[in-house]
Amino acid sequence: RTVGADFFGVFSASDDPQPANFPSGVFFQRYVLAGGSVQTNSWLASSGNLVNYNASGGRYNVSPSIDPFMFYDIAPVFRGYTFVLVRYPFFYDPVDPLSPITRMVWPELGAGLPQFKLYTSPTLDAGGSWAPAANTPVTEASGQFEAPLSGSASQAFFRVQQDVSNAQFELFASAGSHGAVEPQGVLAVPGMGTMTFSAAADPGYGVGSWYVDGTLAQSGGAAFTLSNIINEHTLVAAFVASNDLAVTIGDVPAISDPTVTGGTNDYIINIQNQGLSSLTGIVMTNPLPATIAVLSAATSQGTVTNAGGVVSASVGSLDPGASATVDITFTPAVSGAITDTVTVACDQTEADLSNNIATDVTTVLDPVTITNQPASTNVPPGEMASFSVGVSGTPPFQYQWFFNRTNAIADGTNSTLTLTNVTATDAGMYSVFVFQAPGPEDIVEADSNPASLTVGVVGAPAVVSPNNRTSLKLIR
Numbered sequence: 001r002t003v004g005a006d007f008f009g010v011f012s013a014s015d016d017p018q019p020a021n022f023p024s025g026v027f028f029q030r031y032v033l034a035g036g037s038v039q040t041n042s043w044l045a046s047s048g049n050l051v052n053y054n055a056s057g058g059r060y061n062v063s064p065s066i067d068p069f070m071f072y073d074i075a076p077v078f079r080g081y082t083f084v085l086v087r088y089p090f091f092y093d094p095v096d097p098l099s100p101i102t103r104m105v106w107p108e109l110g111a112g113l114p115q116f117k118l119y120t121s122p123t124l125d126a127g128g129s130w131a132p133a134a135n136t137p138v139t140e141a142s143g144q145f146e147a148p149l150s151g152s153a154s155q156a157f158f159r160v161q162q163d164v165s166n167a168q169f170e171l172f173a174s175a176g177s178h179g180a181v182e183p184q185g186v187l188a189v190p191g192m193g194t195m196t197f198s199a200a201a202d203p204g205y206g207v208g209s210w211y212v213d214g215t216l217a218q219s220g221g222a223a224f225t226l227s228n229i230i231n232e233h234t235l236v237a238a239f240v241a242s243n244d245l246a247v248t249i250g251d252v253p254a255i256s257d258p259t260v261t262g263g264t265n266d267y268i269i270n271i272q273n274q275g276l277s278s279l280t281g282i283v284m285t286n287p288l289p290a291t292i293a294v295l296s297a298a299t300s301q302g303t304v305t306n307a308g309g310v311v312s313a314s315v316g317s318l319d320p321g322a323s324a325t326v327d328i329t330f331t332p333a334v335s336g337a338i339t340d341t342v343t344v345a346c347d348q349t350e351a352d353l354s355n356n357i358a359t360d361v362t363t364v365l366d367p368v369t370i371t372n373q374p375a376s377t378n379v380p381p382g383e384m385a386s387f388s389v390g391v392s393g394t395p396p397f398q399y400q401w402f403f404n405r406t407n408a409i410a411d412g413t414n415s416t417l418t419l420t421n422v423t424a425t426d427a428g429m430y431s432v433f434v435f436q437a438p439g440p441e442d443i444v445e446a447d448s449n450p451a452s453l454t455v456g457v458v459g460a461p462a463v464v465s466p467n468n469r470t471s472l473k474l475i476r
Contacts, residue, residue, distance in 0.1 A: 164191035164230045171226070172234045173197055178205040178351075179239035189229050196225045199237040204351035206276045208240030220276075243348040244275035245282065245318075246355040249340065251362045258436075260367040260444060261335055264295070267360065269326040271344050273318035274355070281347035282315040284326055289338045295329040332364040335394050367444045368393035368436050374417075374451035381423055381455055388416045389432050389448050400433045405450065419453070427455045 401412025
């Protein structure tokens with residue numbers, strides 16, 4: 001495929017194929033004659049050459065092994081049927097993407113469907129004049145185009161296109177909520193034809209957008225025209241309220257951890273004009289929960305006040321699509337769920353007030369704190385040793401014990417770590433990592449102090465001499 005042009009396939013060329021038309025290279029061609037032998041595309045003198053510039057006698061040769069009209073794609077007017085039949089031989093050349101393909105065949109389309117035609121143009125630029133090919137050496141059979149490589153002709157470009165002038169295509173036109181479109185339903189339109197649609201909005205609404213095949217085709221306007229129809233399409237007219245003020249709210253912790261008591265949090269309130277007309281006198285009211293302390297409040301436009309725990313903002317005016325932001329920084333005092341509800345209003349009458357109110361529910365945790373540190377212990381070989389940790393905060397908690405600070409203990413996932421039948425190799429430092437994980441990426445953690453395990457004789461030997469007899473007693 002050439003770059004920046006509606007062309008599909010490989011073609012035969014004159015002695016001057018203009019390689020500049022192919023800045024990315026003709027990587028789908030088969031072979032060329034170079035230096036007296038057939039070479040693959042990787043040996044071409046430069047990217048994009050269709051001929052051998054180094055042939056003997058100063059003549060440019062086009063190898064007969066090139067498939068001059070082996071089209072690998074179809075122009076955009078193709079209606080979407082399965083169209084390529086590929087047959088693979090026993091060889092494959094990774095340098096040449098088409099080397100494993102012996103032929104590509106387009107099926108003959110059924111009766112009543114637009115058939116393929118070969119179009120030609122002397123140039124590939126924007127001024128190219130595409131017309132049905134006539135009096136050319138190109139032949140077509142069952143959808144496959146071929147041309148002999150004999151004789152000479154002026155350079156020309158070819159593409160496959162369906163003959164849509166005598167075809168009919170179906171359109172499906174519909175309207176979104178709060179309006180109607182005419183004509184609507186399933187419509188039959190002649191190929192290359194034009195159809196104009198009109199939209200009427202309900203009171204308080206206007207036409208927002210026109211969509212063709214799910215893609216925005218036009219913003220606003222009571223009429224829309226679809227021209228040069230060469231395919232089936234769906235058309236939808238969407239309607240928007242003339243006056244529509246909306247608000248959203250979300251909480252954002254100052255750090256990536258979840259919201260904790262005593263931490264710093266922000267309510268981010270977004271006020272947006274989602275309607276078609278400018279809005280004036282916009283105000284926001286936010287009575288904050290009693291369990292939080294407001295640190296500050298700011299607005300991207302207008303003024304903001306905090307009186308008795310009620311934050312109010314006078315935003316002023318917003319044009320269609322414009323928005324303003326209010327940022328309230330606060331500290332939660334107690335754990336649990338806190339609910340904050342914000343409302344907005346304007347001078348204009350709105351058809352739908354459902355998006356003038358928004359609510360955010362924030363879960364606040366008491367962060368995990370270690371209240372009882374693990375204690376060091378001394379046990380003899382073969383005995384049992386245990387370490388425990390005490391914590392406070394909002395459960396559930398997760399635990400991970402470590403040996404010598406960095407070696408995680410596989411079964412050390414509880415508040416108490418028990419070691420049985422200890423040996424000298426168990427001696428060392430033991431610590432625990434305690435954390436809360438309210439979400440997949442939220443972690444609040446606490447690390448304990450290390451506790452030591454000593455494995456050996458406990459106590460000191462004492463000499464006892466009752467009745468002038470000496471014995472050694474081990475005191476545990």
